Amino acid sequence: MPGTPKAVAKLVEILSTWLPSLRSRFVLLVAGLFLVLSVVMIMVASYLDLRDEEHRVVADAKAIGATVSRLAVPHLTNHHYLILEQELESIASSGIVELAQVHDPGRAVTIDSDPATSYFDEMEMHPLVARALATGADQLRQTQERVEIALPVRDMASETVLGVALVAVKRVPVNGTLFAIWGRNIVITLVLLVFCVPVTFHFAESFVRPIKALTQTAHTVSDGNFDAPFPVDRRDEIGVLARAYRDMVATIRANMARIHELAFVDPVTRLPNRECFRQHFNANMVDGAGKPNRMSVLFIDLDRFKRVNDSYGHDHGDALLKEVAARLQRLLEASGCACRNDSGLQKGGCEGDQAKFAPLVARLGGDEFAVILPTDKPRNSVYTLADDLVQCVEQPLEINGLTMAVGASIGVSTYPDDGSDYTEILKNADIAMYAAKRTGGNRACFYSEIERDSGSHERIRLEAELKRALLRDEFAVVFQPKIDCTSMKVVGAEVLVRWDHPERGMLAPGAFIDVAEESDLITRLGDRVLELACEQGRAWLDRGQRLPLAVNVSIRQLEKPGFTRRVLETLEMSGFPAELLQLEVTETVAMADPERVSEASRPLLEAGITFAIDDFGTGYSSLAHLQRLPFNTFKIDRSFVSGLGTDKHSRSIVQTILAMARSLNYEVVAEGVETLEQQAFLMENGCTTAQGFLFARPMPADHFEAWAKAFSGRSRQASGTTTRDGTISAA
Incomplete structure (x- = not known):
């Protein structure tokens, strides 16, 4: 101017x-x-x-709505409407919330924060609640007086919509808000002017x-450029601060590199790990034009690796894994499939460069590896590579002066032909790998070759139903009594699981246990069975009926970290005494990894829990291992008991087991006793405890109590004596 x-x-x-x-x-x-x-x-x-104030009101409404939604999940699941009503009233009492309401569509019940109403009252459904139920999405409505938001209440595990939470938050009048904002800004302006x-x-x-x-410079560093220059030549406080920033950035850069290595690199083989493999797959699912990239996943599982690991120790096992990883990498490089950068990860690795979609070999964990590579039609190159990988792995290896040999079972699935996402593709490759193992191993099998196999589809369907059954708590337990054949008293019970299938009725374990084992659902199932058993045992104990219970444990449960802690927590929460709990481990599991069994059982033994070898005689027990393992009970397998009447070989085996048990000071329980002849033979040879259809079939808890009373009555009439112990009818 x-x-x-x-x-x-x-x-x-x-x-x-x-x-x-x-x-x-x-x-x-x-x-x-x-x-x-x-x-x-x-x-x-x-x-x-004013705009921030508007946003704050909306944010408050969303936060309160989310809180109400989370609070409502357990109450809607368990139908604790009264407790939920009290919590809604407490939320509304703050004065901020005008209305808090939860609608349960399953029972057509509405619970709100108004003390004058009750969830028994019939109330008209709020329009936002109806829209949230119909769409499954959050619904928001703002007026001059209030902000209303409706959020679906979802089950945390299954994402199922349990109901809808509605929250209405009052707005402060605009005139009052403007007056407060103007006054505050004027004061701030004057203060800034003066100071x-x-x-x-x-x-x-x-x-x-x-x-x-x-x-x-700091902003430049925050954008990822760790090489930005700092003014470190100054001699004043600014220079000191700049040098401190420089040193801090150097430390952050080193830590970021270490974090990246821990997150994406397998520490044993230095190959990419499972997470890196997953990210690489997801990043390359589509090309630049948005079309699906055809790619194959080769799931590799080493045959006979566990035998090497158990025989020579983990050091030799790790060395073998390193050598196999190096062979896989060399084969891919020789075939022109893969190359390495300075960090040791394949190009196009975890970040997934779509412009340079490169194959990747990774270690998924244990003795499992996986390869992902682009696939063109026809897939001859994939067939050839799979065969080359099998031949590459099966060549003898020199490990620490020892010659070792393993094989490789490979399952191959192709995206998008065999699945629509990473989880499905990897699962189908795993299914194909198990199909290769079932046919002898050391070969490759394509999922497309087995997809018409009804047995595979049945297993997949059953696995999905098992997951839903665990969420819906469709499993129950039954109890088969253990009988002291001398006194004819019930001295315990074995806990067995049953699946109350909504379509197929009550299913025995044989219909689903194998699938549970393969899919790793056995851990959750085993934990649930233990909870139900301990809760029922505590209920009997509260009624003065002291019954020892035996629960089966699988190898997957023992391998899962935290098994010991979960058992002790279950006992503590249920109040069932540890000395009344016995865990049964099959002989095959016990002998396959005696060190793991011994390590997992040590704190449980200290707590008072006892252990039994189930199906004894069907595995390959070592006396040296038996002496080190924490068992005090043998359970003779029913296959030997069933042949006692006609098979001399079975009688000899049972007599040998009983003699071994006496020498080791073990208790013995005979399974599958169905005839008086079998019972008499067992008693003559020193086995006094038995279970089987001769006495009773497995039965629910209420039937068990009725049966036990009748059984004890027959026992007293037969013996002419009266029982005065604290068991469940001598049980």
Whole structure:
């Protein structure tokens, strides 16, 4: 603007005559300029504050709605409407919430925060609640008086919609809000005028400029450029701060590299790990045009690796895994499939460069490897590579001076032909791998070759039903009594699981246990069986009936970290005494990994839990292992008991087991006793405890109690004696 410098000079001259102090003149000049801009600043700040206030109200409504939704999950699941109503009233009592409401569509019940209403009252469904139920998405409505939001209440495990939570939050009147915002901004403006403006001008050149430069460098670093230069040559405090930033960035860079290595690199083989493999797959599912990239996943499982690991130790096992990983990598490089960068990961690795979709070999865990590579039609190259991988692995290896040999079972699935996402493709490759193992191993099998196999589809369907059954708690337990054949008293019971299938009725374990083992659902199932058993045992104990219970444990449960902790927590939560619990481990499992069994059982033994070898005689027990294992009970397998009447070989085996048990001071329980002849033979040879259809079939808890009373009555009539112990009818 023309003439402005002269006007400013004139103003300074006038101020000089009024205020001789240069500092005062400078402050007054800045204050005048500041006041001119204050109105604009107040208007803009007021608008922004008002908008923030609106956003805050909406955010509060969403946060409260999310809290109500989370609180409602267990109450809707268990139909604890009264407790939920009390919690909603407590939330509404804060004064912020005008209405809090939860609708349960399953029972057509509405629970709200109004003390004058009850969930028994019939109330009209709120429109937002209806839309949330229909769409399964959050619904928001704003008016001048309030903000209303409806959120679906979802089950945390299955994402099933259990109901809808509705929250209405009051709005503060706009006039009052504007008045408060204007007043606050005016006060802030005056404070800034008095204190901040002189300080800002005074230190602008000497302090603010280098800090801005340092801040800009910090922003550059936050964007990922760790090589940004810091002004470390300064000798003042800014220089000290810059050097501290430089050292901190160097440490962060080293830590980021280490974190990346831990997150994406297998520590044994230095190959990419499962997470890196997953990210690489997901990043390359589509090309630049959005079309699916055809790619094959080769799931590799080493045959006979466990035997090597158990025989020679984990050091030799790790060395073998390293050599196999190196062979796989060399084969892929020789075939022109893969190459390495300086970090040791394949190009196009975890971040997934879609423009350079490169194959990747990874270790998924244990003795499992996987390869992902682009696939073109026809897939001859994949067939050839799979065969080459089998031949590559089966060649003898020299490990620490020892010659070892393993094989490889490979399952292959192709995206998008065999699945629509990573989980499905990897699962189908795993299914194909198990198909290769079932046919002898050391070969490759394609999922497309077995997809017509009804047995495979049945297993997949059964696995999905098992997962739903665990979520819906469709499993129950039954009890088969153990009988002291001398006194004819019930001295315990074995706990067996049953699946109350909604379509097929009550299923015995033989119909689903194998699938549970393969899919690793056996851990959750075993934990649930233990919970049900301990809860029922505690219920009997509260009624004065002391019954020892035996629960089966699988190898997957023993291998799962935290097994010991879960058992002890279950006992503590149920209140069932540890000395009344016996865990049964099959002989095959016990002998396959005696060290793991011994390690897992040691704290349980200290707590008072006992252990039994189930199906004894069907495995390959070592006396040396038996002496080190924590068992005190043999359970003779029913296959030997069933042949006692006709098979001399079975009688000899049973007599040998009983003699071994006496020498080791073990108790013995005979399974599958169905005839008096079998019972008599067992008693003659020193086995006094038995279970089987001769006495009773497995039965629910209420039937068990009725049966036990009748059985004890028959026992007293036969013996002419009266029982005075604290068992469940001598049980």
